[in-house]
Amino acid sequence: MRILVTGGAGFIGSEFVRSTLGGELPGSAGTRVTVLDRLTYSGNPANLAAVADHPDYRFVHGDIADPVIVDEVTAGQDAIVHFAAETHVDRSIVSAAEFVRTNVLGTQTLLEAADRNGVGRFVHVSTDEVYGSIEHGSWTERSPVAPNMPYAAAKAGADLLALAWHRTRGLDIVVTRCTNNYGHYQYPEKIIPLFVTNLFDGRPVPLYGDGRNSRDWLHVSDHCRAIQLVLRGGRAGEVYHIGGGTELTNRELTGRLLAACGAGWDMVTRVPDRQGHDLRYSLDITKIREELGYEPRVAFEDGLAATVAWYRANRPWWEPLKSALVPS
Known part of the structure; x- marks a missing residue:
């Protein structure tokens, strides 16, 4: 199989590329991979150094x-x-134009090219943030999208475009929506690598508001x-949810990160809550x-320690x- 991976130098994309070329994913042996990446601030060639000389890359x-x-x-x-997507919520609140350009117009450009060139399958990777916020229970794939932030709105727009291309043009589209990812090679503006690297350097960590915001954590592998699994067996025109099975408030997550780094709560600085959090x-x-x-295989305790x-x-x-990060 020949696959194009957009955003393959980013956190999740590079894990997919390394695992594919390493034959670690089911049915991935012999796959030829082309990565397309603009190498913005979060795209890093070092993430792909392990496969740089692979003959199928x-x-x-x-x-x-x-x-x-x-x-x-x-x-x-x-x-x-x-x-490929702009993903950082705080950046989208400050300046949404790049999120619309990349996430919506970029996806449209890919869809048109996939249709024109007869690509067999298009897996569009999205996020749980398109649904907004849920007080109790869990969203199913039939739940309506109701994004509250520019990043989520741009991703929701891309999702709807992709599904529309399936319905109107017959393109073999599958959409995935995942919960919060963590693991190695994650850009250090995200909460886990930001907190960990700050603590390594003896710097405080910023906790939004009262820390009650709750997320499910999914290891990148x-x-x-x-x-x-979706690439090889998902049904065209469908949405599939991907979760990790460990729901924590940001305060609970902070406690685990402090313990993992041998630090106390005196290293936590409370900061004003994010707009529309x-x-x-x-x-x-x-x-x-x-x-x-x-089924998720990586227990959160093991994945966090690793x-x-x-x-x-x-x-x-x-x-x-x-x-290179600009202080917030």
Whole structure:
């Protein structure tokens, strides 16, 4: 199989590429991978260093909103796995234009090229944030989207475009929506690597509001395994939820990170809550479990310990990225 992976130099995309070329995902042996990545601040060639010399790997530096490049890299592909997106909520609140350009117009450009070039399958990777906030229970794939923030709205727009292309043009589209990811190679503006690397340097960690906001945590390797299951066996035109099975408030997560780094609550600084901060996300994963046999395999305690150990051992990877972050 020949697949195009957009955003393959990012956190989740690079894990998918490394795991695919390493034959670690079910049915991935012999897959030829082309990565298309613009290498914005969160796209990092170092994330793909382990496969840089693999004979079945090709990297193309380009923008998913550029129709010329997208048409060239899409031709001859059997499938597209579309990770490329602007994802940081705080950045979207400050400036939403790049989120609309990449997440909506970029997805439109990919869909048009996939249709024109006869791509067999298009997996559009999305997020639970498109649903807004849920006080009790869990969303199913039939729940309506109701995003509250610019990032989530741009992703919801991309989701709806993808599903519309399936209905109107017959394109083989599958949409996945996941909960919060964590693991190695995650850009250190996200909560787990931000807190861990701050604590390593003896710096305080910023906790939004009262810390009651609740999220489900999914290890990146489980997420990529689920995407592979959807790529190979998901039904066209369907949405599949992917979760990790560990729901924690931000305060509970902070406590675990402090313990993992040998720090106390005196290292926590309370900061004003984010505008429009969704209180709780929760996905029902019954559908992907029953149809494709997905279950999360990485226990949160084990995954978190491994993640902290990775950041402790890989300061040369994250330290330059932290120095480039603009203080909030």
